[in-house]
Amino acid sequence: MISAEQYGPWAIIAGGSEGIGACFAHRLAASGIHLILLARRVEPLERTADALRQEHGVEVRTLALDLSSPDALSRIRAISHDVEVGALIYNAGGAGNAAALVDQSPESALDNLHLNTSTPTALVQHFAKPMRDRGRGGILLIGSLGCIAGTKELAVYSAAKSYLLTFGEAIWAELTPHGVHSLVLVIGRTLTPALQRAGLGDTEDAPAADPEQMAALGLDNWNNGPVLVDPSHMQAFEAMRAMPRRKAVEIMVRSMEQQRKR
Numbered sequence: 272m273i274s275a276e277q278y279g280p281w282a283i284i285a286g287g288s289e290g291i292g293a294c295f296a297h298r299l300a301a302s303g304i305h306l307i308l309l310a311r312r313v314e315p316l317e318r319t320a321d322a323l324r325q326e327h328g329v330e331v332r333t334l335a336l337d338l339s340s341p342d343a344l345s346r347i348r349a350i351s352h353d354v355e356v357g358a359l360i361y362n363a364g365g366a367g368n369a370a371a372l373v374d375q376s377p378e379s380a381l382d383n384l385h386l387n388t389s390t391p392t393a394l395v396q397h398f399a400k401p402m403r404d405r406g407r408g409g410i411l412l413i414g415s416l417g418c419i420a421g422t423k424e425l426a427v428y429s430a431a432k433s434y435l436l437t438f439g440e441a442i443w444a445e446l447t448p449h450g451v452h453s454l455v456l457v458i459g460r461t462l463t464p465a466l467q468r469a470g471l472g473d474t475e476d477a478p479a480a481d482p483e484q485m486a487a488l489g490l491d492n493w494n495n496g497p498v499l500v501d502p503s504h505m506q507a508f509e510a511m512r513a514m515p516r517r518k519a520v521e522i523m524v525r526s527m528e529q530q531r532k533r
């Protein structure tokens with residue numbers, strides 16, 4: 272388990288109010304690490320922050336913001352400038368509203384692009400520099416199996432998660448020699464509140480992964496980068512990456528259609 276001595280006294284979790292993000296928060300807080308939690312909705316954010324303070328006695332700061340907005344970095348800098356942030360977990364990814372690209376508003380398509388590409392890039396750049404200078408720290412990005420191949424009705428999301436994977440590999444190569452751990456945790460269907468709100472929750476024939484287990488997997492393997500695929504999906508991940516692209520896209524489309532029918 273990560274300690275405050277290992278990475279530093281504070282961690283920031285983008286998308287830390289519920290689901291896997293809240294599981295990360297509880298695990299870090301149990302090690303005495305203070306937290307900055309980011310998400311859009313105030314109520315789940317404050318509920319999680321209160322629980323962390325009461326259960327673990329750590330300091331928790333919250334910032335309600337949309338991570339896809341252009342002022343995200345400046346607002347995050349303002350709330351974190353006076354503390355030593357030793358760990359950044361970027362969990363927010365919002366597969367959210369699946370729809371054909373041409374049926375989406377230009378704003379919503381680009382929002383997901385920023386959420387999974389430009390904002391994590393800006394946050395990693397901002398927080399990794401002092402980590403590199405201190406010779407310690409951790410960056411953890413939450414990826415998706417959706418990155419293996421282009422996915423119908425999730426065009427921006429699947430492409431953006433592909434960016435995140437490659438970006439994470441590159442920063443691992445840049446930061447590892449300086450003592451900073453970097454990992455992209457690639458997960459499949461996981462039983463989060465967002466998944467349930469999208470009507471894609473657990474079913475008997477296809478149980479979704481447990482968010483607690485996914486958070487534990489990421490934290491236990493933080494120094495095992497650049498990429499860790501949930502072992503229960505590793506074989507499919509490797510097989511699909513090696514396939515002709517048309518076949519991989521067809522499998523991905525079929526799998527998403529089956530999930531939506533359940």
Ligand SMILES: NC(=O)c1ccc[n+]([C@@H]2O[C@H](COP(=O)([O-])OP(=O)(O)OC[C@H]3O[C@@H](n4cnc5c(N)ncnc54)[C@H](OP(=O)(O)O)[C@@H]3O)[C@@H](O)[C@H]2O)c1
Nearest residue numbers: 286288290310311312338363364365415459460461463465
């Ligand atoms: N659940 C799955 O089946 C699954 C499968 C593969 C990969 N993943 C990845 O796992 C991560 C977590 O997924 P999730 O299912 O918990 O859904 P999520 O919609 O990414 O929500 C996770 C957290 O991020 C926050 N968030 C989402 N969009 C945000 C935005 N635009 N600005 C600020 N905060 C935002 C949410 O709070 P608010 O809604 O209040 O903002 C919540 O705290 C994501 O990166 C996702 O791509 C999930």
